[in-house]
Amino acid sequence: xxxxxxxxxxxxxxxxxxxxxxxxxxxxxxxxxxxxxxxxxxxxxxxxxxxxxxxxxxxxxxxxxxxxxxxxxxxxxxxxxxxxxxxxxxxxxxxxxxxxxxxxxxxxxxxxxxxxxxxxxxxxxxxxxxxxxxxxxxxxxxxxxxxxxxxxxxxxxxxxxxxxxxxxxxxxxxxxxxxxxxxxxxxxxxxxxxxxxxxxxxxxxxxxxxxxxxxxxxxxxxxxxxxxxxxxxxxxxxxxxxxxxxxxxxxxxxxxxxxxxxxxxxxxxxxxxxxxxxxxxxxxxxxxxxxxxxxxxxxxxxxxxxxxxxxxxxxxxxxxxxxxxxxxxxxxxxxxxxxxxxxxxxxxxxxxxxxxxxxxxxxxxxxxxxxxxxxxxxxxxxxxxxxxxxxxxxxxxxxx
Numbered sequence: 001x002x003x004x005x006x007x008x009x010x011x012x013x014x015x016x017x018x019x020x021x022x023x024x025x026x027x028x029x030x031x032x033x034x035x036x037x038x039x040x041x042x043x044x045x046x047x048x049x050x051x052x053x054x055x056x057x058x059x060x061x062x063x064x065x066x067x068x069x070x071x072x073x074x075x076x077x078x079x080x081x082x083x084x085x086x087x088x089x090x091x092x093x094x095x096x097x098x099x100x101x102x103x104x105x106x107x108x109x110x111x112x113x114x115x116x117x118x119x120x121x122x123x124x125x126x127x128x129x130x131x132x133x134x135x136x137x138x139x140x141x142x143x144x145x146x147x148x149x150x151x152x153x154x155x156x157x158x159x160x161x162x163x164x165x166x167x168x169x170x171x172x173x174x175x176x177x178x179x180x181x182x183x184x185x186x187x188x189x190x191x192x193x194x195x196x197x198x199x200x201x202x203x204x205x206x207x208x209x210x211x212x213x214x215x216x217x218x219x220x221x222x223x224x225x226x227x228x229x230x231x232x233x234x235x236x237x238x239x240x241x242x243x244x245x246x247x248x249x250x251x252x253x254x255x256x257x258x259x260x261x262x263x264x265x266x267x268x269x270x271x272x273x274x275x276x277x278x279x280x281x282x283x284x285x286x287x288x289x290x291x292x293x294x295x296x297x298x299x300x301x302x303x304x305x306x307x308x309x310x311x312x313x314x315x316x317x318x319x320x321x322x323x324x325x326x327x328x329x330x331x332x333x334x335x336x337x338x339x340x341x342x343x344x345x346x347x348x349x350x351x352x353x354x355x356x357x358x359x360x361x362x363x364x365x366x367x368x369x370x371x372x373x374x375x376x377x378x379x380x381x382x383x384x385x386x387x388x389x390x391x392x393x394x395x396x397x398x399x400x
Contacts, residue, residue, distance in 0.1 A: 030085060031082060033082065033085075035066060035073050035077075035081065038081045038085050039052070042081065044203070044204055045088075045142070049203075055099060055100055056081075058077065058105055062107055064214040065214065066107075068116065069113050070114070071109055071110065072108045074107055080099070091146060091150070115216065118216055118399055121216075126393060126396055129396060130389065133388060136200070138381075139200055140193060144188060145374055148184075151183075151187045155180075155183075197386055209395065212399060220398050275342075282335065
């Protein structure tokens with residue numbers, strides 16, 4: 001049904017436009033962050049100084065000097081780092097790859113200020129170390145939160161829905177939940193949490209070492225973090241509430257699928273059949289009316305020759321046939337317009353009804369599933385034993 005497809009396309013465009021506006025608004029928040037904040041958060045949460053240097057073609061020492069106001073800030077570089085941070089936070093790998101392209105930033109290397117006094121710097125760094133220690137569990141939780149979001153998005157994507165329906169139809173509820181739980185467990189275990197946390201600690205401690213060297217010519221390069229990270233693998237067992245939400249979502253998916261079939265086949269067929277019958281009836285009436293008019297107009301005049309009468313009536317038949325064909329086209333066009341209008345109205349009603357009774361509840365359940373799973377993974381990080389503060393403070397203490 002072209003009209004229904006067109007309406008869904010318009011609806012999709014509307015949703016994409018709305019999403020784009022939301023994304024623009026989200027992106028604007030990054031413009032409020034300073035160079036120092038962006039650089040630090042990239043290192044703490046996403047990557048490391050050397051990778052940023054490789055991306056930007058700006059040496060590590062200059063990145064640090066800009067951070068502490070020793071040389072002038074480059075607005076283009078700051079804007080670039082905001083874009084990079086946003087791409088990392090959105091898990092947009094293609095955007096990250098695009099940002100790796102060859103870049104040239106005109107960095108002014110003239111010294112405009114001295115480093116802050118070392119005593120003041122140490123005080124700031126001790127506090128930053130404490131903040132990092134407190135943030136470590138949240139960094140791990142953010143990793144799993146993103147994994148959960150990816151899993152739920154994939155599970156209820158266009159392709160994922162059909163896979164879910166097949167499992168739901170061919171399995172018992174217990175088997176469906178067990179399979180769901182196993183797939184999710186595999187998603188979480190695909191990332192080595194120990195390696196991930198070690199990378200984040202190494203990136204942060206590496207930043208401390210680099211800053212000490214650049215700002216105060218203190219070499220801490222041999223002071224590596226030695227804390228062993230041996231976190232247990234997460235074991236997730238979906239609770240009863242989460243299970244109910246998952247089954248309810250599968251039921252809605254099945255219902256939505258059935259409604260789509262009815263909409264695209266049964267309703268489409270009924271509308272097509274009704275209007276086909278109406279068109280044929282109207283055409284039959286037009287033919288009868290045309291024949292009546294033709295019969296009325298035909299005559300055999302005595303004062304006209306035989307050939308003249310034949311020619312005159314023949315012309316009337318031809319004219320009547322042409323008019324009849326035009327009338328058929330007019331009838332078809334009229335009813336096709338009415339059919340399109342009827343189809344569009346019904347489609348709009350179905351879309352609106354589907355939004356409030358299928359789409360909206362479905363989205364709410366997805367959010368609920370994500371929240372419930374997040375609650376369970378939160379428990380994993382509440383007692384997370386990754387104590388690196390003393391090691392970080394040892395690096396700071398090496399400053400004179």
